Amino acid sequence: VVGTDGFCTAETEVSILVNPKPVLSITPGSSLICAGDSTLLDLSITIPSGGALLPSVVYTEDLESWSFGNPNGTASYNGWDNSNNTTTPDWTVDNNGTGSGGTGPDFDHTLPAGPNNGGRYVYLETSGPAAGNFDELTSPAIDLSTLGTAEVSFWYHMFGGTMGTLELEVSSDGTTWNSVFSISGQQQTSDLDPWLEATADISAYAGGNVFLRFTGTTGGSFQSDMAIDDISIAGLPPATVSWSPAATVSSPTSEDTYVSPTATELYTVTVTTPAGCVDSASILISVLPVPLAPTTTGFTVCGAGFATVQAVPQGSGSIQWYDTPTLDNLLFTGTVFSTSVNGDTTFYAVENNGACNSPAVAAAVTAIPATPVMVSIDQQFLCGATTPVTLTATSTEPGYSYSWTSTTGGGLIQTTGASVQAIPTQSATYTVMGFYLDPGNNLCQTTETIQVFVNALPAITASASPSTICDGSTSQLNVDVSLIAAPLPVWVSVSLATDAFPGEITWELRDGGTVVLNGGPYGSSSTTFIDSVQVLDGTSLDFQIFDSFGDGGGTWSVSAGGSTIANGGPAYGPGQTVTGIIVPAPPATVTYLWTPSTNLSSDTIQNPVFTGSATTSYSVLVTSPAGCTSTDNVTVTVLPVPSAPIASDTSRCGPGIIDLTATGDPNLVWLDGVPGNVIGT
Structure with missing residues (x-):
């Protein structure tokens, strides 16, 4: 700056230091929220370099x-x-x-x-x-x-x-x-x-x-x-931060803070740098109203079946159904929701207006236990694919109607009724569904399953070598057997020797989730009990025994083919559980029976020797390890040995032709003394 009085001048300098203003940026977690929710406001502050303030x-x-x-x-x-x-x-x-x-x-x-x-x-x-x-x-x-x-x-x-x-x-x-x-x-x-x-x-x-x-x-x-x-x-020291309006800001002096507006709100942040420079930035957070909670109607179902729950919205939004009150898994959108249930279940309905959910309202499904259905089969282990079986469903509920289905190869002839017939072509599982209306007009239904196991017949071929013999010779009989490998049925038994209070004891033998045997309680004095069921070898069984008073005693065992495969006791308190009991395979024995047994070295082996003087036909019965049988036939032809011929000697002088004469069997063969060298017949 220069000053003058018209004659003299004076000059001096002044420095102006300009400090930069902060550069602000706000990033919201969401700029559109529902009433009652909060969102994060993430503030970024950049102070450009330069200015009068030294670090x-x-x-x-x-x-x-x-x-x-x-x-x-x-x-x-x-x-x-x-x-x-x-x-x-x-x-x-x-x-x-x-x-x-x-x-x-x-x-x-x-x-x-x-x-x-x-x-x-x-x-x-x-x-x-x-x-x-x-x-x-x-x-x-x-x-x-x-x-x-x-x-x-x-x-x-x-x-x-x-x-x-x-x-x-x-x-x-x-x-x-x-x-x-x-x-x-x-x-x-x-x-x-x-x-x-x-x-x-x-x-x-x-x-x-x-x-x-x-x-x-x-x-x-x-x-x-x-x-x-x-x-x-x-x-440099940190900049100071001030958010407004502060009433709905969780931390009004922090760079990053949560806001919870009750209505659409403009939030402004003011930042002052260590040099005293100030700047502001704003962001609008829009708040949508939350729909009112819908009204719901529950459902009562009997047994396992379909339940239908309903919800009525209080506004123009859509109804959404979830399986938890935290709304983790959306199941369905609509006012009426039908689905299969198996026991008491609670669903949760909300009204959604496109952005916000109403409070969740429960819709309870109450399951009334259905009367159990028992299913049986007259033959569970079959041989060959042509054996008919009868399936029967029973229950203490006389009003049941029954519907049957099967897996591939089940061969159901009828599909409805308490008793149906089937010709299975392979091992299959049959499912029966029983259903009736209870006194409250609720549809009660329950299902039960049973398996049938079809084992292949043994493929056999009987032969004799040689098949034609002379009287006094022998022939080797044989039967070739081809088996298709498959699991074999095994009888599994549960034996129980209780303590003095068997009325407290119950037990179950399960194949996966299916109970294959159970028992108890057993009255008021100690008892010994045994029961059996047929299962396939390789099956993994679980045994569980309970004592309702918590002081169970006695011994138990699970046996397969006469050998113990699991046991427990003599004291097991409230109960004992053994899992993964593997049923061992029985001996893979094939048996043979030749009839008639005459003139054979043995009638129970695969390759007996025939020694006889008369032609004989034999039948062989082969039984596989699964108990399936096949038969085949073979005939050994026995020829009589011819009588020795009577020949006359003759002679002549010098070379020439002579006649040889013999009597006996008309089919005579002349040899010249060299074995196999035929000179005439």
Whole structure:
């Protein structure tokens, strides 16, 4: 500015320092919420660089108080530590050079430049270790609670022809680390070259604690002695934050906060920087009304079947059905919801207006136990695919009607009625559904299943070798057998010897979820009980015994084919459970029976020898391990041995033709004395 009085002038200067205003950005969790809900407002504050306010230094370490040697976390090193790495190289405190030629600094950073000064620094001693080895130098926790921004600064010297890598990492807990600076290779060309400064923004750690970790990694030789010195952290105080209207803000002075408006609301945040510069930003949070809760109607179902629940909306929204009050799994959308249930069930209905759900209202389904249905079959284990079976359903409820279905190959001839017939072509499962109307006009229904097992007949072929013999000779009979491998039926028995109070005892033998045998209670005095059922080998059974008074005693066992496969007792308190009882396979025995048995070496083996004087036809019955049978026939033809012929000797003089004469069987063969050399017939 210049002032003048017309003759004299005067001049002076004034500086105006302009501090930047903060740059604000608000990110909502959702800008459209339902009444009663809340949403997160995430505020981002960026303060551009420049301005009159200088950062405050909150931490500095010049290493001048450190002892010579390797930092070990003690007070001698102000808490810095490299003892976590027990192998070379090592961070080492030194001055006046590193002891190796052609690498490292010759002087400290902060003291006057030149050789042989006394300032201290820490360097990585790389004489000896292989390339790629490293060492870590870790700081104690550094308090940044007074800062809103933070920057770390340090000086480094990396002179050496095979220089490695220097890295700085930071952490908030000393466990999880993030790299903020890394540099590799030679950065100075002489041990007398000036030190270089490195900086890194660590504002993400402002407001809490931070740990620093320097990692030095060796290069290809001893000429990779890197050094660091004069570490400091500086920053600015945090900006102040004020949200309005504050009444529905969870934390009005925090950058990130939850808001819970009851109606559509414009939220404004005002931020003041440490230099006193102010700026504001706003965001509109729209609030939608929550629909009123619908009214619901429950349902009563008898047994397992379909239930229908209903809900009436109180507004124009749609009804949504869920299986939990927390609305985790949407089942159906609509006022009437029908689904199968198996026991008491509760569904939950809400009215949804496109964005908001009403309060959930329960619709209960009450299941009345249906009278059980028992199902039986006259033959459960069949041989061949042509055997008819009769399936029968019974119940103490006389009003039941029955409907039957089967898996593939079940061959049901009828599908309704208490008793139906089937010709199964393969093993199959039959399901009977019984249903009736109870006195309250509720449809009661229940299902029960039973299996039939169809085993293949043995494929057999009977033969005789030779099939035609002369009287007095023998023939080898044989039957070839082909079996299709399949699980075999095994009788499984449960034996029980109770204590003196059998009226407290019940038990079950289960195949998966199906009870195949059960028993109890047994009256008022000790008893011995046994029951059996036929199952397939390889079946995994579970046995469970209960005592209602909790002091069960006695012994029990499960047997298969006469051998015990599980047992328990003599004391089992409230009960005992044994799972995974595997039914063993019976001996895979094939039996044979030849009829008639005359003239045979044995009538119960696969290949008897025939010795007889008359033609005989035999039938062989083969029984497979599953008890299935097949028969085949074979005939051995026996020829009589002819009587010896009577021949007359004759003679003649000289060569010529003679007549030979014999009497006996008309089919005579003449030989010349050489076996097999026929000369006439």
